[in-house]
Amino acid sequence: MEKILCIALNPAIDISSVADVVRHTHKTRTHDQQQFPGGGGINVARVLCELGATGDCELMFLSGGATGDLLQAMLRAFPVVQRPFPIHDPVRVAFAVREETSQLEYRFVPEGPLVTDVELQPLLEAVAETDAAYVVASGSLPRGVPDDTYVKIAKMAHQRRARFVLDTSGPALTACLSHAQAFLVKPSLGEFESFVGRKLQHDEVGPVAQEFVRKGCAQHIAVTLGSDGAVLASGDHVLRVPAIDVPVKSATGAGDSFVAGMVWSLAQGSTVAEAFRLGQAAGAATVMTAGTELCHRKDVLALLEGERSGAS
Numbered sequence: 063m064e065k066i067l068c069i070a071l072n073p074a075i076d077i078s079s080v081a082d083v084v085r086h087t088h089k090t091r092t093h094d095q096q097q098f099p100g101g102g103g104i105n106v107a108r109v110l111c112e113l114g115a116t117g118d119c120e121l122m123f124l125s126g127g128a129t130g131d132l133l134q135a136m137l138r139a140f141p142v143v144q145r146p147f148p149i150h151d152p153v154r155v156a157f158a159v160r161e162e163t164s165q166l167e168y169r170f171v172p173e174g175p176l177v178t179d180v181e182l183q184p185l186l187e188a189v190a191e192t193d194a195a196y197v198v199a200s201g202s203l204p205r206g207v208p209d210d211t212y213v214k215i216a217k218m219a220h221q222r223r224a225r226f227v228l229d230t231s232g233p234a235l236t237a238c239l240s241h242a243q244a245f246l247v248k249p250s251l252g253e254f255e256s257f258v259g260r261k262l263q264h265d266e267v268g269p270v271a272q273e274f275v276r277k278g279c280a281q282h283i284a285v286t287l288g289s290d291g292a293v294l295a296s297g298d299h300v301l302r303v304p305a306i307d308v309p310v311k312s313a314t315g316a317g318d319s320f321v322a323g324m325v326w327s328l329a330q331g332s333t334v335a336e337a338f339r340l341g342q343a344a345g346a347a348t349v350m351t352a353g354t355e356l357c358h359r360k361d362v363l364a365l366l367e368g369e370r371s372g373a374s
Contacts, residue, residue, distance in 0.1 A: 063118045064195035064329040066110060067224075068142075069185075069215065070103025070123035072174040072204040075133055078158040078314065078353025084168060092159060096353045099136040100156065102201025102229060105315045105356060107142045109322035109344060112359050115329070116141040120194065122185055124204070126175055127152025147185040151175030158314050158353060167312055174204040182207060190218045196325050197222075200229040200318055209233040216242035225328075229321045232256065239279040246334075247280040248321050248341075254285045264290055268302060271295035282334055284324070286317055286345065294338045301335055306346035306365050313349055315356045320345035323362065340366055 076099070079092035099108070107121040121142045125133055126149035133153050137144050154172040161168065189197065197219040199212050212234050219226040225245035228238050231253040238244060239257060254271070255262055262270060264287060271283040272295040283295045291304040323344025327337035343366040347357035 063115065065193065066115060066119045066196045066198060066325060066329055067189070067192050067194035068103045068107040068110070068119065068121045069189065069197065069199045070101045070107075070121065070201055071177070071182075071185075071199075071207060071211070072154070072202045073099070073101035073104050073123045073125070073133060074154045074156045074171075074174070075129055075136070076100030076156050076158070076314070076354035078160070078312070078355075080160050080162060080353075082162050084159060084161045090159070094352075096355060097136075098354045098356075099133050099140075100315070100354055101154075102318050103199065104137070105318035106198055106200045106229075106322045106325070108140055109315075109319045109348075109356050110326055111140050111142050112357065113322065113326045113344070113362065114359065115326055117143075118329070119143065120145065120192075122147065122188060124149050124175070124177060124181070124185065125153055126150055129153040129155060145188065147181070147188075149175055149177055149181040151177070158312065160312065160353070167314075169314065174202070176205045177207050179206075182211070186211075186214065186218070189215055190221075192219075192222055192224065194222075194224055196227060196329055197224045198227045198229075198321065198325055200321055202230065202232075203234050210237045210241070212238045213242045216244050227321060227325055229317060239274060242280075243278055244280045246282045246284065246324065248284045248286065248317065248324070250317060251285055251287050254283075268293045268295050268300035272297070272300055284320070284338060284341065286320055288313075292320070292338070292342055292345075294334070296334060301338060303339060303342050303369075306342060306369060308346045308350050308365070310349050311352045312354070314354050316345040316348045319348040319357050339369060343369065
């Protein structure tokens with residue numbers, strides 16, 4: 063299996079719990095609390111390890127404060143090679159609360175630490191020396207980090223003959239699609255619409271994404287559509303798969319799991335189309351888990367086999 067480098071510039075400690083009802087002003091008592099190391103790049107690394115990329119996955123991340131120490135301790139439970147880079151400000155803590163009465167999930171995501179150029183530079187220098195075949199950057203940029211940082215990382219990956227994979231949003235996504243020439247970019251529908259500048263009908267997503275592929279914005283663009291499945295646009299084809307019907311417990315980490323599933327499959331020599339279906343199965347398997355828990359390998363493989371059987 064080819065080596066994979068995951069990058070988390072804005073990691074988090076993800077805490078989830080359940081409340082009978084959520085009301086303003088009043089104290090909301092919660093139960094069934096879970097906590098996991100989180101944030102885009104860390105979630106991707108966790109799923110890669112779950113799928114079997116032990117020893118082949120390296121994680122570079124920014125870490126500061128007492129919460130950064132806790133994050134590093136939590137990551138020791140996972141078979142990933144972790145390389146923390148110190149910053150002054152503490153790692154953020156994100157919360158997700160599921161309301162029992164409505165089955166709605168409320169997610170609270172802080173903006174994260176303020177990171178200086180001096181703090182960021184050692185991580186960038188380490189990325190520039192990577193020998194990984196895939197460089198995966200996932201998640202938002204913390205305060206102080208320039209919008210074109212993922213573009214710089216993409217160029218470093220290209221210089222090292224690595225494939226760059228990105229899952230982000232906002233100005234960072236716009237910068238990357240405008241300049242980075244990534245191998246794979248995976249926005250959600252809302253993130254892709256923000257980049258395009260208008261709402262899209264679902265049958266428009268594939269052709270519009272393919273236009274950007276043909277302009278050289280990325281080799282492949284995979285757009286996740288939630289309950290309506292996902293679309294993969296490449297230069298010569300557009301592939302759409304429906305959502306896999308699973309019991310929904312939490313959407314937290316589903317997009318990161320999708321990315322991890324695709325990269326894990328690609329790193330084993332699968333085609334992009336095959337990897338796309340594995341990504342869809344990984345995302346669906348994460349939706350089946352509660353709170354900030356992510357997918358389980360057995361569920362991913364069972365869902366993938368079920369989709370193959372249904373298509374035959």
